Amino acid sequence: MTRAEHNVTERDPVVIGGTGLAGYTVARELRKLDGETPIVIVSRDDGRFYSKPALSNALAMKKSPHELASFDAPAMAAQLSASVLTHRHVERIVPDERAIVVDGERLRYRALVLATGADPRRLPIRGDGAGDVLSINDLVDYTRFREVLASRHSVAILGAGLIGCEFANDLIAAGHTVSLLDPAAAPLARLLPAEAGAVFAGALSEAGVDIRLGCSVEAISRHDSGYRLTLTDGASLDADVVVSAVGLVPRTALASAAGLRIDGGIHTDAWCRTSAQDVYALGDCAAIDGRVQPYVLPIMHAARALARTLSGTLTRVDFPAMPVVVKTPSVPAVVVTPDAPGGQWTVDASTHESRHALRAICEDRETNRMTGFALLGTATVDKTALLKRLASSIVA
Numbered sequence: 001m002t003r004a005e006h007n008v009t010e011r012d013p014v015v016i017g018g019t020g021l022a023g024y025t026v027a028r029e030l031r032k033l034d035g036e037t038p039i040v041i042v043s044r045d046d047g048r049f050y051s052k053p054a055l056s057n058a059l060a061m062k063k064s065p066h067e068l069a070s071f072d073a074p075a076m077a078a079q080l081s082a083s084v085l086t087h088r089h090v091e092r093i094v095p096d097e098r099a100i101v102v103d104g105e106r107l108r109y110r111a112l113v114l115a116t117g118a119d120p121r122r123l124p125i126r127g128d129g130a131g132d133v134l135s136i137n138d139l140v141d142y143t144r145f146r147e148v149l150a151s152r153h154s155v156a157i158l159g160a161g162l163i164g165c166e167f168a169n170d171l172i173a174a175g176h177t178v179s180l181l182d183p184a185a186a187p188l189a190r191l192l193p194a195e196a197g198a199v200f201a202g203a204l205s206e207a208g209v210d211i212r213l214g215c216s217v218e219a220i221s222r223h224d225s226g227y228r229l230t231l232t233d234g235a236s237l238d239a240d241v242v243v244s245a246v247g248l249v250p251r252t253a254l255a256s257a258a259g260l261r262i263d264g265g266i267h268t269d270a271w272c273r274t275s276a277q278d279v280y281a282l283g284d285c286a287a288i289d290g291r292v293q294p295y296v297l298p299i300m301h302a303a304r305a306l307a308r309t310l311s312g313t314l315t316r317v318d319f320p321a322m323p324v325v326v327k328t329p330s331v332p333a334v335v336v337t338p339d340a341p342g343g344q345w346t347v348d349a350s351t352h353e354s355r356h357a358l359r360a361i362c363e364d365r366e367t368n369r370m371t372g373f374a375l376l377g378t379a380t381v382d383k384t385a386l387l388k389r390l391a392s393s394i395v396a
């Protein structure tokens with residue numbers, strides 16, 4: 001069906017679901033190209049603009065949750081010349097009518113952008129304390145976490161991925177006692193080759209983090225004023241606070257109920273187009289061209305391309321090599337993960353004469369072309385040079 005058949009008018013807005021980095025960045029990029037098209041942004045939260053990555057190093061930066069939010073919803077609306085509807089739920093998408101239902105009211109769109117983020121994954125854990133486990137995925141979660149921390153000392157973190165490791169380092173730096181648990185043999189197992197993971201673990205451990213690898217949590221029971229964790233290796237561990245950082249699940253229910261294709265996240269092609277006409281998706285909720293990439297840089301690239309498409313120039317998202325920076329001051333890390341698994345890693349700990357410095361290069365086994373790298377400690381200064389080498393290796 002064409003736009004004319006749907007009676008799409010110039011007054012129908014571009015509607016964006018979500019006021020996270022993805023939603024606001026699309027609006028900002030669109031405004032740079034087009035000052036006229038009406039934009040309506042709908043969010044179930046309060047629409048404050050804040051840096052989500054700063055949540056996991058705010059203690060060391062001595063920033064309160066309040067200070068992490070740079071603009072409130074009215075300020076964002078003014079900056080973007082947009083309507084920002086806060087504390088409003090997108091309940092349903094009706095693609096055939098080019099409309100969404102927001103708290104019972106229909107809102108027509110000329111284009112709809114889904115930027116609804118992801119939910120924290122929950123582990124199946126037994127015990128009367130399991131429901132008290134905290135996940136930190138937005139400013140409201142973080143505000144609650146800081147309130148709880150104010151009167152408690154020891155923290156057990158489930159999951160030694162990027163977010164678990166960053167929180168562990170931040171909490172140790174702020175004087176807390178931290179245990180970090182993961183079933184893998186090393187932290188950052190999805191990002192680092194095993195040898196680099198072992199060096200990273202050693203550095204966090206030296207900083208004071210009690211790292212427990214190869215084990216998970218079976219049960220959490222309330223104990224005194226805190227919790228007792230029963231681990232899969234038979235040991236037990238006491239902590240005042242338990243934080244889960246075991247990954248995210250893209251929010252796909254809205255899209256799925258409307259019949260849109262789901263593919264790990266809301267499926268889009270390389271132009272951020274979902275399977276429904278004039279409905280786009282990006283950010284933590286989306287699988288763009290088959291990949292969910294829940295990081296800042298992919299969101300920025302996708303938002304710029306999508307804004308061009310929304311302003312009338314169909315634009316493909318071409319992701320360059322995008323480094324992930326792990327904000328662990330005890331052992332900073334920068335990683336570009338290879339697109340395809342199975343490459344050959346070469347690890348060299350002698351390139352920089354300082355503790356925990358390590359450089360690992362991944363090459364394709366057949367062509368010997370560089371496909372990724374990982375840098376630890378002072379070796380992270382090599383980031384720019386290696387990104388250039390990687391770019392030329394991809395082009396070659």
Ligand SMILES: Cc1cc2nc3c(=O)[nH]c(=O)nc-3n(C[C@H](O)[C@H](O)[C@H](O)COP(=O)(O)OP(=O)(O)OC[C@H]3O[C@@H](n4cnc5c(N)ncnc54)[C@H](O)[C@@H]3O)c2cc1C
Binds near residue numbers: 017023052115293
């Ligand atoms: C602690 C932490 C540290 C991180 N550190 C880094 C880092 O160092 N580097 C990096 O690259 N990435 C990092 N990330 C990841 C990065 O922050 C995220 O990928 C990014 O912020 C996701 O933005 P988003 O807009 O897709 O989702 P979100 O920020 O989750 O926004 C989703 C929005 O959708 C709204 N919404 C959801 N459902 C509905 C509905 N039905 N109706 C209306 N509104 C709805 C929500 O209210 C929210 O406004 C970190 C993430 C966390 C949690």
